[in-house]
Amino acid sequence: MKVLVIGGGAREHALCRSLSLDPDVTALHCAPGNAGIAEVAELHQVDALDGAAVTALATRLGAELVVVGPEAPLVAGVADAVRDAGIPVFGPSGEAAQLEGSKAFAKDVMAAAGVPTARSYVCTNAEEVDAALAAFGAPYVVKDDGLAAGKGVVVTEDVEAARAHAAACDRVVIEEYLDGPEVSLFAVTDGENVRPLQPAQDFKRALDGDRGPNTGGMGAYSPLPWADPKLVDEVVESVLQPTVDEMRRRGTPFSGLLYAGLAITSRGVRVIEFNARFGDPETQVVLARLKTPLAGLLMAAATGNLADLEPLRWSDAAAVTVVVASHDYPGTPRTGDPIIGLDEVAAQDAPHAYVLHAGTRHEGDAVVSAGGRVLSVTATGTDLTEARDRAYRAVARIRLDGSQHRSDIAAKAAGA
Numbered sequence: 001m002k003v004l005v006i007g008g009g010a011r012e013h014a015l016c017r018s019l020s021l022d023p024d025v026t027a028l029h030c031a032p033g034n035a036g037i038a039e040v041a042e043l044h045q046v047d048a049l050d051g052a053a054v055t056a057l058a059t060r061l062g063a064e065l066v067v068v069g070p071e072a073p074l075v076a077g078v079a080d081a082v083r084d085a086g087i088p089v090f091g092p093s094g095e096a097a098q099l100e101g102s103k104a105f106a107k108d109v110m111a112a113a114g115v116p117t118a119r120s121y122v123c124t125n126a127e128e129v130d131a132a133l134a135a136f137g138a139p140y141v142v143k144d145d146g147l148a149a150g151k152g153v154v155v156t157e158d159v160e161a162a163r164a165h166a167a168a169c170d171r172v173v174i175e176e177y178l179d180g181p182e183v184s185l186f187a188v189t190d191g192e193n194v195r196p197l198q199p200a201q202d203f204k205r206a207l208d209g210d211r212g213p214n215t216g217g218m219g220a221y222s223p224l225p226w227a228d229p230k231l232v233d234e235v236v237e238s239v240l241q242p243t244v245d246e247m248r249r250r251g252t253p254f255s256g257l258l259y260a261g262l263a264i265t266s267r268g269v270r271v272i273e274f275n276a277r278f279g280d281p282e283t284q285v286v287l288a289r290l291k292t293p294l295a296g297l298l299m300a301a302a303t304g305n306l307a308d309l310e311p312l313r314w315s316d317a318a319a320v321t322v323v324v325a326s327h328d329y330p331g332t333p334r335t336g337d338p339i340i341g342l343d344e345v346a347a348q349d350a351p352h353a354y355v356l357h358a359g360t361r362h363e364g365d366a367v368v369s370a371g372g373r374v375l376s377v378t379a380t381g382t383d384l385t386e387a388r389d390r391a392y393r394a395v396a397r398i399r400l401d402g403s404q405h406r407s408d409i410a411a412k413a414a415g416a
């Protein structure tokens, strides 16, 4: 099978790494990719938001499966263009991707499907904002309605900060605060059948102890030793299957990866958000544990054949990933700094620890930073303690001027 992956972050590196290990994959292409992906796939330039350009590239390469990584091309309808050309594509239509593209739309689908989520108001002016803030009280949760790469959400005790964020957005969703730990649960779906993956936990805040601003995610781990073993089945029944059924009922079936961001509250599981694609960095740890060959799974979803697929197989290993981010992330990151030590990790820590690239590119022989999140240093072990130790040992070998990472990824779950 010839596969083309669209995107260029650590999630796409994780996808490409797993695809490159799948014996059914005969050729692997990625556009635009990054310096790390170049080691496992052939890179191509493309405007990832241009459906016609992606389709032309897929056709030229003879791709038999296109996997769209990020949300922006999905919301822009890139999967529709590829599918219209008769090429199987893993990723929802532009209309179905509105589950992520519009928080107001997601709330509407959840209400219709009876999916438990935070109570909320959609507000378009200051009066509505004030009324909603007063209705829920502190802590205030204010979300930009559109795509904001995980950075459009403000959770604050300060009503002025809540008002200011709302004023900076055209349309916001204001909702009740959900307490309790968060879980990311991904499901592969063909629009009808749902196959849950293993749950993971992400660390959204920039600094240790869950302080600092929200980011795209600073690290992740799986499995979740503290979670109820029935959690996955429960979420399939109360969240994932009803959502997939409701999308099909509306005439906009959702196929691809449905990501449920959940809060395990004192009153039960609640959906915080849906995403229409694999999560980053959770994918890095989930795929590290998936034993079923990835291409066959994604192809089954793309072609409506999930019901026929054998049960997914998982390794008992634990996995941890630590994001190395550039100076000032999630603010305006500094780029172009050389990354030293990648060879050392490959020589000393493989195969248990490895570096997935996010914002990197080649500059001559050097690999330099090219984005906010630069690397996703991933490791497996017999338990979270071992996986964590291995991941941090590898992180310690990497030198990137001004870089930052959290030192407490998976610490609590590992009992550290």
Ligand code: AMP
Pocket: 118, 141, 143, 150, 151, 153, 155, 175, 176, 177, 178, 179, 182, 204, 214, 261, 272, 273
């Ligand atoms: P979202 O983009 O909706 O996933 O929000 C980003 C992050 O903000 C989430 O991962 C949570 O940590 C936090 N958050 C979002 N909604 C809520 C809520 N209703 N209550 C508490 N925290 C929230």
Ligand code: GLY
Pocket: 150, 202, 216, 217, 275, 278, 279, 280, 281, 282
């Ligand atoms: N890790 C959060 C996300 O992918 O949206």
